[in-house]
Amino acid sequence: MEELRKIVEGSDCVLIGIGREFAYNVLSQEVMKIFSEKKKAEGLEKEAEWLLPFIKSYGCIYDKPEVILKAYDNLYQLIKGKNYFVVTLNEDEQIGKSKLEKEKITAPCGSIYRLQCSCGCEESIIDATTVVEEVISKLKQPEVTISEITKPVCGKCGKELVFNTVEAEKYLESGYMKSWEKYRMWLTGTLNRKVCLLELGVDFKYPSIIRWAFEKVAFINEKAVFVRINGAYPQLTEGLKGKAYSYHKNSVEFFQ
Numbered sequence: 281m282e283e284l285r286k287i288v289e290g291s292d293c294v295l296i297g298i299g300r301e302f303a304y305n306v307l308s309q310e311v312m313k314i315f316s317e318k319k320k321a322e323g324l325e326k327e328a329e330w331l332l333p334f335i336k337s338y339g340c341i342y343d344k345p346e347v348i349l350k351a352y353d354n355l356y357q358l359i360k361g362k363n364y365f366v367v368t369l370n371e372d373e374q375i376g377k378s379k380l381e382k383e384k385i386t387a388p389c390g391s392i393y394r395l396q397c398s399c400g401c402e403e404s405i406i407d408a409t410t411v412v413e414e415v416i417s418k419l420k421q422p423e424v425t426i427s428e429i430t431k432p433v434c435g436k437c438g439k440e441l442v443f444n445t446v447e448a449e450k451y452l453e454s455g456y457m458k459s460w461e462k463y464r465m466w467l468t469g470t471l472n473r474k475v476c477l478l479e480l481g482v483d484f485k486y487p488s489i490i491r492w493a494f495e496k497v498a499f500i501n502e503k504a505v506f507v508r509i510n511g512a513y514p515q516l517t518e519g520l521k522g523k524a525y526s527y528h529k530n531s532v533e534f535f536q
């Protein structure tokens with residue numbers, strides 16, 4: 281950590297890339313128990329599975345995953361006062377519970393806090409909070425069966441709503457485009473400046489967003505310093521020799 285602090289201090293700006301090591305994937309045990317019992321009692325199989333992302337979203341909205349939130353806060357302590365930007369591959373929105381400024385974050389894989397039409401109709405993106413709350417509160421009511429819970433639908437065409445994440449068959453990228461454009465502008469401003477690229481727990485899923493993109497920025501910018509913290513894939517490419525550091529440790533653990 282001390283070494284990393286010095287690297288950050290010596291930089292003009294910091295670009296942070298956050299990968300799946302920071303992802304919050306825990307489904308609420310309480311809600312899952314209700315879900316499984318009702319599903320079994322009604323003899324349902326796949327027909328009930330549309331509820332799972334809603335249960336996940338519910339957890340992301342209300343839970344406080346201590347270890348992850350502590351890692352975000354310590355990351356914030358490291359870079360506060362610096363000119364920074366964050367790109368995250370996570371859809372869980374836990375980063376929004378930290379002190380990192382929302383205006384300096386882009387999440388191109390989408391958000392579990394937003395819903396969109398499954399057929400991808402334009403401008404169908406809505407805030408998910410109320411809908412998720414309604415669905416889960418129905419699920420929690422003992423007298424309501426799963427079959428009685430109606431699937432939330434698009435106000436325009438009546439088709440099913442899905443979460444506005446990259447897993448959606450017709451993913452609406454307009455959900456994150458504004459922040460992405462802000463990021464591209466910010467990145468342009470780092471040319472010829474001492475930029476520290478801090479890549480945390482990024483694997484090879486969607487490598488063009490962070491993994492390869494950051495390597496390329498570090499390669500082109502002579503004043504760049506590249507830092508990779510990763511429990512599974514800490515390897516560095518040859519081209520970054522002399523300007524890159526790698527810590528073979530899970531990035532969330534690193535920031536405890």
Ligand SMILES: [Zn+2]
Pocket residue numbers: 397398399400401404434435436437438439
């Ligand atoms: Zn629609």
